[in-house]
Amino acid sequence: MPSGCFLPLPIPFRETPGADTPDRLSGDQPRTHEHRMNTDQTKQRTALITGITGQDGSYLAEFLLAKDYQVHGLIRRSSTFNTRRIDHIYEDIHERGRHLTLHYADITDANSLACLIRAIEPDEVYNLAAQSHVRVSFDMPIFTAETAAMGALKLLEAVREYEKNQGKRVRYYQASSSEMYGKVRETPQSEETPFHPRSPYGCAKVFAHWATVNYRESYDMHCSCGILFNHESPRRGETFVTRKITRAACRIKLGLQDKLYLGNLDAQRDWGFAGDYVEAMWLMLQQEQPDDYVIATGQSTSVRDFLQRVFSSLDLDPDQHVVIDPRYYRPAEVDLLLGDPSRAKEHLGWTPKVDLDGLVRMMVDSDMELARREETLRKAGHALRGGA
Numbered sequence: 001m002p003s004g005c006f007l008p009l010p011i012p013f014r015e016t017p018g019a020d021t022p023d024r025l026s027g028d029q030p031r032t033h034e035h036r037m038n039t040d041q042t043k044q045r046t047a048l049i050t051g052i053t054g055q056d057g058s059y060l061a062e063f064l065l066a067k068d069y070q071v072h073g074l075i076r077r078s079s080t081f082n083t084r085r086i087d088h089i090y091e092d093i094h095e096r097g098r099h100l101t102l103h104y105a106d107i108t109d110a111n112s113l114a115c116l117i118r119a120i121e122p123d124e125v126y127n128l129a130a131q132s133h134v135r136v137s138f139d140m141p142i143f144t145a146e147t148a149a150m151g152a153l154k155l156l157e158a159v160r161e162y163e164k165n166q167g168k169r170v171r172y173y174q175a176s177s178s179e180m181y182g183k184v185r186e187t188p189q190s191e192e193t194p195f196h197p198r199s200p201y202g203c204a205k206v207f208a209h210w211a212t213v214n215y216r217e218s219y220d221m222h223c224s225c226g227i228l229f230n231h232e233s234p235r236r237g238e239t240f241v242t243r244k245i246t247r248a249a250c251r252i253k254l255g256l257q258d259k260l261y262l263g264n265l266d267a268q269r270d271w272g273f274a275g276d277y278v279e280a281m282w283l284m285l286q287q288e289q290p291d292d293y294v295i296a297t298g299q300s301t302s303v304r305d306f307l308q309r310v311f312s313s314l315d316l317d318p319d320q321h322v323v324i325d326p327r328y329y330r331p332a333e334v335d336l337l338l339g340d341p342s343r344a345k346e347h348l349g350w351t352p353k354v355d356l357d358g359l360v361r362m363m364v365d366s367d368m369e370l371a372r373r374e375e376t377l378r379k380a381g382h383a384l385r386g387g388a
Contacts, residue, residue: 046070048120050107050155051128055235056175058085060126060278065089065099067282072120074105074113074129085235107151114158121166124285126173127155130204133239134179135263137201138331145204152208156215156223163221171222171285174212177205178229178270178296178337188340191227191292198332209292216290224284229270229296229339231277232359234366241303242271245310246363250371252321253314256384260321263328265304268336272297273354273362283348296339297352309360 051057052073091098105112107129130148137144182198216223236243248260280295311318344350
């Protein structure tokens with residue numbers, strides 16, 4: 001390991017909440033597609049994931065581990081643990097033959113990124129790190145740009161320098177976003193649809209997307225962008241609208257809260273399951289030639305309809321519990337996002353397996369288990385936080 005680089009990160013084991021069990025990748029094993037490979041199939045490959053502790057990072061880590069990768073994850077230093085989504089796959093640094101290693105670094109710190117790339121010598125790099133909450137990006141635009149835009153540029157530069165100095169070709173994945181389309185010019189949106197972002201997050205993602213394309217064209221790097229439309233799961237953060245709805249509905253069902261406060265119910269999104277979408281990320285890096293791909297279901301649903309599906313599954317009436325709070329409206333709304341995944345289907349052989357009803361069931365089942373735990377604690381006399 002080069003001097004000045006980071007040692008593997010020891011994280012004490014914590015029992016993983018049982019609510020993580022319903023949200024494993026759809027099916028017991030990842031699907032396999034016939035695809036073109038440039039890499040040596042007999043050599044164990046090494047991947048670096050930024051944002052490994054997030055929803056997508058945890059699913060991607062599971063997916064790559066199932067394919068016998070050596071997986072390295074970048075995490076930020078914190079005085080509290082933020083590894084809940086990957087506790088069930090974490091391996092202590094003292095274990096022999098471990099396949100998952102975590103490292104302290106930060107997507108905004110160019111030196112730590114360059115040092116980490118040199119130390120790990122990855123075959124594949126997946127850049128998933130960002131401040132990814134669209135509404136929050138209006139409150140924290142500079143931080144959002146530093147992580148989602150400049151962070152991507154710093155990582156691209158670290159990979160480029162490593163390739164130039166070591167003579168090793170690295171395959172790079174950039175997490176682009178349907179929020180780049182913003183005020184859409186056409187429906188459905190494809191890889192050729194012009195971007196018109198409507199949030200600081202969308203603007204930052206446009207910069208990162210075009211920076212990745214520029215590095216591909218300027219330096220002949222194997223860089224691909226996945227323009228992922230909304231993808232959800234039981235591991236989604238509780239402030240994102242789909243998880244906010246399923247979490248609150250289950251608590252309301254058990255009498256743990258009464259009201260759910262939401263913003264724009266008329267926004268329409270193309271929602272899929274995050275566990276399906278990480279396979280598409282991997283497939284992009286298995287192609288001989290890099291390219292950009294829309295990853296979506298091809299079906300759009302309003303927030304109102306998603307809300308109705310969740311509440312109906314629990315025999316609840318949303319009109320009795322949902323309150324519209326203007327503070328959750330965005331300064332500039334994105335009314336409709338609907339992706340055209342034809343290129344991914346044709347070139348990658350990728351199609352989603354979990355439909356919207358399956359996604360709703362998965363998330364409701366998981367959040368109902370969490371709500372029942374809260375109910376048990378309350379009955380035992382423990383004080384619980386309020387929910388909204």
